[in-house]
Amino acid sequence: MKAIVYRTIGDPDVLQLAERDLPTPAPGEVRVRIAVSGVNPTDWKTRSGATNSLQFPEVTPHLDGAGVIDAVGEGVDQSRVGQRVWLYMATAGRPTGTAAEFTVVPAGRAVPLPDAAGFELGASLGVPALTAHRALTVAEDGPRRLRPGALDGKVVLAAGGAGAVGHAVIQLARWAGATVVSTISGPEKARLATAAGAHHVINYREGDPAASIRKIAPDGVDIVAEVALGANLALDLAVLRTRGTIATYANDGGKPVELDVRQNMTLNTRLQFLILYTLDPDVLAAAAEDIAAAVGDGALPVGEEHGLPLARFPLERTADAHRAVERGMVGKVLVDVAS
The missing domain is CATH 3.90.180.10 (Medium-chain alcohol dehydrogenases, catalytic domain)
Structure with missing residues (x-):
């Protein structure tokens, strides 16, 4: 062969x-x-x-x-x-x-x-969908599995919605019932995030992106799926609800991450780092089952x-x-x- x-x-x-x-x-x-x-x-x-x-x-x-x-x-x-x-x-x-x-x-x-x-x-x-599933299932108040309705009432922020993981976050979150916001850097990526199913797209390089997101989610975002933590942490914290979750799977751009401990204590932030290699195999298997169900639904x-x-x-x-x-x-x- x-x-x-x-x-x-x-x-x-x-x-x-x-x-x-x-x-x-x-x-x-x-x-x-x-x-x-x-x-x-x-x-x-x-x-x-x-x-x-x-x-x-x-x-x-x-x-x-x-x-x-x-x-x-x-x-x-x-x-x-x-x-x-x-x-x-x-x-x-x-x-x-x-x-x-x-x-x-x-x-x-x-x-x-x-x-x-x-x-x-x-x-x-594979990697994009499993990573997206993990990001959407680590919040303190769940869910641990995805299905239609599992994220009803939740607001999910998909950072970098034009990327492969961001794309999967948008699709899985929407399939599970969330309102999906995606941050993008320009019109072409906005078109892609919208085509993926994002309800709202926000150009983080223009105007006041935090205010724009807060108009959509006055009480704050429940889950952020983050691809560039160092660059985006200030925005994430500005829009995160109390006891919200930032699930980060990359740090594109490599900007160092600085945490204001008091700010995060006050928010009761859950900052979840994730990589697939060290996950429990049963967690991966459950995620694969949910992804297969979403594929079966054409999602x-x-x-x-x-x-x-x-x-x-x-x-x-x-x-x-x-x-x-x-x-x-x-x-x-x-x-x-x-x-």
Whole structure:
């Protein structure tokens, strides 16, 4: 089979197309013929050594993807052969991800994908949707699971609604019943956030964004899903309700974070940091179930018309796909594995 591999950390040129043996699923695993592989910032950061050293002698990258199960290991129901699935956390603690014609993953990380959902949608879930789900389910007063009505009466602020995680926050929060506000930096990103389903979009570079948000939510925002904590913390605190939650999954721009302890004590702020790698597996599994339900309801569409443009590259140009993500391309970068 064809696979993308790297044996040393570095720039995208370390990614090489290679021939590798077809993997055999171990007990509790499934083998998936990959149709589309999804690229996330964490993939290039791992490849470049920005977040850790090389963990295995050789790595096939990418946490997310979608395809069809073609073999199962001992203990896995044979009826799953032929099932369309989306994959998450494929390289978590493992050397082989979805940038290959076939990969093996624990059976629980291969989630059924409805026939009506394309493989490009399946490959766009994973990290963005799981991160969004976590951000929406860590508030003191819940909910811990998402479903229609779970966020009724809540106001959610999706910072950076034109990004892949922000897009998923908007869609999942709206599916669960929240009023969704998104902050953006210009008209084009406003168009994308609106297409994703945001009820209100606020340009944080114009006027008084805190006052604009307070007009929408006089009592304050319940949950902030934050992508740039250092840059946005002052705005977040200005609009947060008492006992509200700021769930931060990145610090784009790298601005240092300074906390006014008294201000946060007075607000009873819950400041939740999150990363998927160290979450309890049961939490991830529950999130995947909720995301699958949202997909089944048609609540997580992708594409330009749904607020998440797709940039697609063939497998042999995976290095170019990584460059696109590193440069901050708006939308979702995918690698088409199957012809």
